[in-house]
Amino acid sequence: MIGTFENRIFMPVLTCLNMRILQLHCDNIEYTPTKKEIKSAEDIVDLQTQRLEELVVVFVAIENGDDSSVAQNAISQIKASMEKIGCKKLLLYPYAHLSSNLAKPSTAMNLLKEMEDGASELEVSHSPFGWTKSYKIQVKGHPLAESSKVVTKDSSGLKDDNEITSDALKGESKIRSYWKILSTDGTMTNIGDFDFSKHKKLEVLAKYESAKIRKVDQPPPHVALMKKMGIADYEPASDSGNMRFYPNGRLIKSLIERYVTDRVKEYGGYEVETPIMYDSEHPSMVSYFNRFPARQYNIDSEGKKLFLRFAACFGQFLMANEYQLSYKTLPYKLYELTRYSFRREQSGELVGLRRLRAFTMPDCHAFCKDMPQAIDEIKTRFDLSQSVLKELGIDETDYDMAIRFTEDFYNENKSSIEELVKKHGRPVLVEMWKEKFFYFVLKWEFNFIDGLGKASALSTDQIDVENGKRYGIDFVDENNVKQNPIILHNSPSGAIERIIYALLEKAAKDSREGRKPQFPxxxxxxxxxxxxxxxxxxxxxxxxxxxxxxxxxxxxxxxxxxxxxxxxxxxxxxxxxxxxxxxxxxxxxxxxxxxxxxxxxxxxxxxxxxxxxxxxxxxxxxxxxxxxxxxxxxxxxxxx
RNA sequence: GCCAAUGUAGCUCAGCCUGGUAGAGCAAUUGAUUUGUAAUCAAUAGGUCAUGGGUUCAGAUCCCGUCAUUGGCUCCA
Missing domain, CATH: 3.40.50.800 (Anticodon-binding domain)
Incomplete structure (x- = not known):
C-alpha cells in the first residue's frame, strides 16, 4: 500500500463492547415520558413534563459486556469534564439508539443507578428508563459543550471516539528514527552537520520532515490558476477534497493518466480494474485494518459495512491470490490507475489539488520471489519513476528524495541503497528505523518542493515483507516449497492531481520570476x-x-x-x-x-x-x- | 479535528469600524465598428450581501451558531 503514514485505525463501531455516551452542556432540557417501550421499564408516578436548567445532559447506551468498572469509569470521567466547564447539575438520559449491541435492561438499569450514586456530590437525576420520551433541548455554543465518548474497562477509560488508535499506532510515536543525509559517495551525515548551501530544497525537505518547520502565509498559487485556466474547482455539493474537472482539466488529466499507464505497461505491469468499495467485515479485510489504518469513507448498505478503498492494494492482493504462481513467473506485476482512491483526510489538510479526499493514483505491485529479485526490480522502477516525472514536465531540480529503511536492511544492503542515491545524483534525506515498524523494510519517495517551501510526495516505492503472508499469496519455489512473495508498491508518478498541482506551481514560479508560464x-x-x-x-x-x-x-x-x-x-x-x-x-x-x-x-x-x-x-x-x-x-x- | 482569518453581481473587489437608497472594473447581452500581433466604443441586464438565529424602529454593517474556503497545528501520495 502507498501512504503508510496515515495514522488512523479503522474501528468497526458495531463490535465495540463499551458504554457509549454523548455529553451535552445545556441551557435547558424539557422531556415528557409518553409510553413504556419495554415490559421491564421503570415504574414512575410523575408523567408530567420535567424541565431542568443549566446542566449537563449525558445520553447513555450501556452495551453488552459493560460492568461496574465501566460505570465507575464513565461517571468519574463525566465528573472531571463537568468540573472543567463548571457545571454542577447532571441528568443521565438512557438512550438506546447510540448502540446496536445493548446490554439487558436489568443490567443497564443497575449500572445507571450505580453511575447516579457515584455522582452524589452533584445534583444528579435520571430520566425514566425504558420509556419513550419526547424532549426539547438547548445546547450551549462553547467548544467543550458537546462530546461523544466510548468508555472501556481499561483504566485509561474514556477517549473521544476519533482518538481511538490501535496498539500499533500508539507505538508509532515511540518509533526511534534517525534522520541523516546520505550522499552519493555513501557517506552518512547528521542533518545538523550537513552543508546545505548547494542543496536548498533538500534542506527544506529535511526540516519539513524531521523538525516540522514550515513557513507559509499565503494560499498556494495553483489554487487560483486551476480555476483561471478552467482546469479544476471545488464542488460545493460534494464533500471537501472532491474536485470537479472542467474540459481543460479533464483533457490534461486524461493525457497524464494515459501516459503513466502506457509507461507502466511498457515496463511490464498488467493493467487491471478492481472495485472501489470493500466489505470491512470480510475476513481478508479484518487483519488488514488493524495494521494499515487510514480514515475512510464508510457506507452502510443492506447490513454490510462497506468502505471506499484508500489504495489499490487490496484489490490487487485479492486478485493475486487467484493466480497459481511459480518462481518462474515472478516477478509478476499488476497495475491499476485508481479513479478514485479515497482518504477522509482531516478537513484542515485539504488545499486545492495538493491534498484531496478523492484522488487518482497509479499503483503498481510487483510480486517477487526473494529479496535479491525485489532489489533488482526496485532499481528498474526507480529509473521508470525518474523518467516518467521528467517526461511529465517535472525535472530533477524540482524534487528531492527521501529514503527510509530499517537499520538491519541498511546493513545488509548498503551498496544497493547507495546505488539508488547515485541514480538520484544528489544527497538524499534518510530516515533510519531501529526496528521494523511498518510492513515494509524500505521506502523511497520523491518530494516536490513548491515555491512556498511545501513538500509533497510524488513517486514512491516500497519493499513489503508482510502482506504476501497476510493475504495468503504464495508461489512455489525451486525446491517445490510454498513461499510468500515480497511485494513492491510503486506509484511512478504519485497522484495525477498532484502532478497537475506541481505543474501549476512550477508555472506560478516561472511567472513570479518573470518567465512566461507554460504547460508542456x-x-x-x-x-x-x-x-x-x-x-x-x-x-x-x-x-x-x-x-x-x-x-x-x-x-x-x-x-x-x-x-x-x-x-x-x-x-x-x-x-x-x-x-x-x-x-x-x-x-x-x-x-x-x-x-x-x-x-x-x-x-x-x-x-x-x-x-x-x-x-x-x-x-x-x-x-x-x-x-x-x-x-x-x-x-x-x-x-x- | 483544533486555533485564526475570510465569505457582497458569473469573476476580482469596495462599502462594514461609526446601522438608514447595494457600488466599481472585468465578463454577459444588444448595437455600432472589420480591425495586422497583449484590452475598440456605446447601451442594457445582472445581487434574499454564505446560511440560521439574536439585538434594533431599522442589519451587508453589531452579537451568536452553522457551512465553505484559506493560513497555522497535527498529518501525508
Missing part, C-alpha cells in the same frame, strides 16, 4: 490558435485548421468580433504556445507567420516545418482532440 506542449488544451483578421478569411482559416488538425494538433479559431490585440492578449492569457494571425498576406502565401509564445517573436515558417516542430515536441506522448468548441464564438466563458 503535449498537455496544452489548445496548441495552436488561429486568428482571422476579417470575416472574408473564414474559409481559408477553416481549411488551414483542418490541415493542421489532421496532424494530431489541437487547433482552434478565434472568430469573435474583437480586435486583433484583444484576441492575441486572450490567447496569451490561455498560455497558448502558437498563434497564427491570418490576413491578406497569409492567404496569398505558402508560408505561415507564427507568433511563438516562448520567444514572443513572430517568424515566417513553412507549413511542413511548423507541423514538424510541433510533432517533435509531442513525440511519444498520447494525443486527444480539442475538448472545447473549435470556434471561440461558440465557447461560453467559464468564469471561476
Amino acid at each position: 506542449l503535449w498537455l496544452s488544451p489548445t496548441q495552436v490558435r488561429i486568428i482571422p483578421i476579417k470575416e472574408e478569411f473564414d474559409e481559408f482559416v477553416e481549411i488551414l485548421a483542418e490541415r493542421i488538425s489532421i496532424n494530431n494538433v489541437r487547433v482552434d479559431i478565434d472568430d469573435r468580433n474583437e480586435s486583433i490585440g484583444k484576441r492575441i492578449r486572450e490567447a496569451e492569457k490561455e498560455w497558448i504556445r502558437y498563434i497564427l494571425v491570418i490576413g491578406e498576406k497569409e492567404a496569398n502565401s505558402q508560408n505561415l507567420n507564427i507568433r511563438d509564445r516562448q520567444t514572443g517573436d513572430v517568424r515566417e515558417i513553412s507549413f511542413d516545418d511548423f507541423i514538424t516542430e510541433i510533432n517533435e515536441q509531442t513525440r511519444g506522448k498520447p494525443f486527444t482532440g480539442l475538448n472545447l468548441p473549435k470556434y471561440l464564438s461558440k465557447r461560453p466563458n467559464l468564469m471561476v
Whole structure:
C-alpha cells in the first residue's frame, strides 16, 4: 500500500463492547415520558413534563459486556469534564439508539443507578428508563459543550471516539528514527552537520520532515490558476477534497493518466480494474485494518459495512491470490490507475489539488520471489519513476528524495541503497528505523518542493515483507516449497492531481520570476490558435485548421468580433504556445507567420516545418482532440 | 479535528469600524465598428450581501451558531 503514514485505525463501531455516551452542556432540557417501550421499564408516578436548567445532559447506551468498572469509569470521567466547564447539575438520559449491541435492561438499569450514586456530590437525576420520551433541548455554543465518548474497562477509560488508535499506532510515536543525509559517495551525515548551501530544497525537505518547520502565509498559487485556466474547482455539493474537472482539466488529466499507464505497461505491469468499495467485515479485510489504518469513507448498505478503498492494494492482493504462481513467473506485476482512491483526510489538510479526499493514483505491485529479485526490480522502477516525472514536465531540480529503511536492511544492503542515491545524483534525506515498524523494510519517495517551501510526495516505492503472508499469496519455489512473495508498491508518478498541482506551481514560479508560464506542449488544451483578421478569411482559416488538425494538433479559431490585440492578449492569457494571425498576406502565401509564445517573436515558417516542430515536441506522448468548441464564438466563458 | 482569518453581481473587489437608497472594473447581452500581433466604443441586464438565529424602529454593517474556503497545528501520495 502507498501512504503508510496515515495514522488512523479503522474501528468497526458495531463490535465495540463499551458504554457509549454523548455529553451535552445545556441551557435547558424539557422531556415528557409518553409510553413504556419495554415490559421491564421503570415504574414512575410523575408523567408530567420535567424541565431542568443549566446542566449537563449525558445520553447513555450501556452495551453488552459493560460492568461496574465501566460505570465507575464513565461517571468519574463525566465528573472531571463537568468540573472543567463548571457545571454542577447532571441528568443521565438512557438512550438506546447510540448502540446496536445493548446490554439487558436489568443490567443497564443497575449500572445507571450505580453511575447516579457515584455522582452524589452533584445534583444528579435520571430520566425514566425504558420509556419513550419526547424532549426539547438547548445546547450551549462553547467548544467543550458537546462530546461523544466510548468508555472501556481499561483504566485509561474514556477517549473521544476519533482518538481511538490501535496498539500499533500508539507505538508509532515511540518509533526511534534517525534522520541523516546520505550522499552519493555513501557517506552518512547528521542533518545538523550537513552543508546545505548547494542543496536548498533538500534542506527544506529535511526540516519539513524531521523538525516540522514550515513557513507559509499565503494560499498556494495553483489554487487560483486551476480555476483561471478552467482546469479544476471545488464542488460545493460534494464533500471537501472532491474536485470537479472542467474540459481543460479533464483533457490534461486524461493525457497524464494515459501516459503513466502506457509507461507502466511498457515496463511490464498488467493493467487491471478492481472495485472501489470493500466489505470491512470480510475476513481478508479484518487483519488488514488493524495494521494499515487510514480514515475512510464508510457506507452502510443492506447490513454490510462497506468502505471506499484508500489504495489499490487490496484489490490487487485479492486478485493475486487467484493466480497459481511459480518462481518462474515472478516477478509478476499488476497495475491499476485508481479513479478514485479515497482518504477522509482531516478537513484542515485539504488545499486545492495538493491534498484531496478523492484522488487518482497509479499503483503498481510487483510480486517477487526473494529479496535479491525485489532489489533488482526496485532499481528498474526507480529509473521508470525518474523518467516518467521528467517526461511529465517535472525535472530533477524540482524534487528531492527521501529514503527510509530499517537499520538491519541498511546493513545488509548498503551498496544497493547507495546505488539508488547515485541514480538520484544528489544527497538524499534518510530516515533510519531501529526496528521494523511498518510492513515494509524500505521506502523511497520523491518530494516536490513548491515555491512556498511545501513538500509533497510524488513517486514512491516500497519493499513489503508482510502482506504476501497476510493475504495468503504464495508461489512455489525451486525446491517445490510454498513461499510468500515480497511485494513492491510503486506509484511512478504519485497522484495525477498532484502532478497537475506541481505543474501549476512550477508555472506560478516561472511567472513570479518573470518567465512566461507554460504547460508542456503535449498537455496544452489548445496548441495552436488561429486568428482571422476579417470575416472574408473564414474559409481559408477553416481549411488551414483542418490541415493542421489532421496532424494530431489541437487547433482552434478565434472568430469573435474583437480586435486583433484583444484576441492575441486572450490567447496569451490561455498560455497558448502558437498563434497564427491570418490576413491578406497569409492567404496569398505558402508560408505561415507564427507568433511563438516562448520567444514572443513572430517568424515566417513553412507549413511542413511548423507541423514538424510541433510533432517533435509531442513525440511519444498520447494525443486527444480539442475538448472545447473549435470556434471561440461558440465557447461560453467559464468564469471561476 | 483544533486555533485564526475570510465569505457582497458569473469573476476580482469596495462599502462594514461609526446601522438608514447595494457600488466599481472585468465578463454577459444588444448595437455600432472589420480591425495586422497583449484590452475598440456605446447601451442594457445582472445581487434574499454564505446560511440560521439574536439585538434594533431599522442589519451587508453589531452579537451568536452553522457551512465553505484559506493560513497555522497535527498529518501525508
